[in-house]
Amino acid sequence: MSNLKNNENQDKKEDNTNQISLENMSKNQIKTLLSKRIATKRKTISGATTLETNEYKLFEKDREKVRIILAKEKHIETKETILLSKKKDFSNILEIVKRVEDEDSKMKNSIKKNSIKKNDHTINDPQSSIVLPGGFKIDPSKSTITPQSTKPKGSQMPIIIIPNTANCIINSTNAQKFLEQGKFVAPEDYIKNGGSIPKFGFIQIVRTRKQTKLHYQLCDDPKKINKRDWDRVVCVITSGAASQLKNFRWKKPVEIFNEVRGIYFGYEDIKPPILVDSWKVKKLTISKNKRHHDTTAVYDFWKEIDIFIQTKKPFMKEYIK
Template structure:
């Protein structure tokens, strides 16, 4: 019976040797298949964890970039303060900028002589106001209102806190009505500017001695107007930020 592949068990049962080998082979193959499935499952889990980590890193980097962009752009947003800033221009007609052409230069970045502005306004029947209202758009997502005046006497005590800039031709009498002891004190509280044609490079000695920023424009080349206007706003922003102004500038 052994030749036939049949054996007798101790209990008298029949054991088929050939079938037993087949069963062992089948069992071994099943184990190998199961091991392969487990290995594949582990590999899939590993890849899934790697993808999750990659997504997490991407989100973290995105948040950092967004935060950095917000901080960079924050300096270009309108300050959420209170009070309209005031800019003072010279009251006479000897300055390149006064109440007639201040709006065109500061708001529209386009310089026009005050004589030409006055003639145009007269032809339109528009009189000169005591306060020029301009809307600043440079480095701002929405317009910011500024007031331009030329009469320091008309500024009340509490409103001096809103005076942020002054254009000067170098005459010290312009500051007689300012509530500060001298010009040094003036320019510690108010940012000083001097507008000048580059064809006339000799800056007045008084202006050179004061803490005043000179803005250069061309007598005939209007392409340079925008650069000078941008320099005005950027210098004013830096001044107000350093003084921690609470105005809406």
């Protein structure tokens, strides 16, 4: 406090002397006097250097924090900022596109050449069959051209299990004609005309879809399906009796109808058996008299088969195109 009072008194004295002598001094002398006075104040004020040192330290701390923040900062760029960058050059993009197109055209040409080589016919053996583009082959011993068969091997065909009992309206007596042609013949009419329920084991049927012939196998005896072929079973046309499911690979109806699509055919005016309502099966109806409704029932049947194969049997590629 005493220092501050002394400084104030000194300033007052200097002000009084300055007021007296400033009038007689030149401008340069006044400037020199002012600079000396400022230097004197800096020396006399206590703690000035300490304040400057503390301010410098605070500034250094802030600068360190800013440096850390900037180091962690991620610069977000847009397509406009990238295009405006002087270091980016996109002139080679057209060259890259052209190179990719050339490679694609080369690959297509090589595929065409390979397909032509496969379709070339042999001329060394006059009796050998000549294969033409489109899958047609000529046998010199015959005078007609026949397309190559697209029939899959027996080990690749989907299997549909059907009942061979008279209490089911779709069984081994009429299943083939019904599923191939959409024509229903009641089993009782078949038996009245002197027929008996056949037991054929396996029989092949052909379905035409989008001008493509697809081959399936009907099986009326699950005992004849070996362990490996159970993976090809896609459907069981059930009679509604539990005895039909005895010789299946799976023991419980819940497991069976989870692994195989269950279909029940019944007359529209007759209620299905009680077990059918408790099973996971699709119920389709057939009219006793309206034969023009048969095609609708067949369409609904194949629709269920296609959906099941697509979701459960993706390895049967030709059947889910």
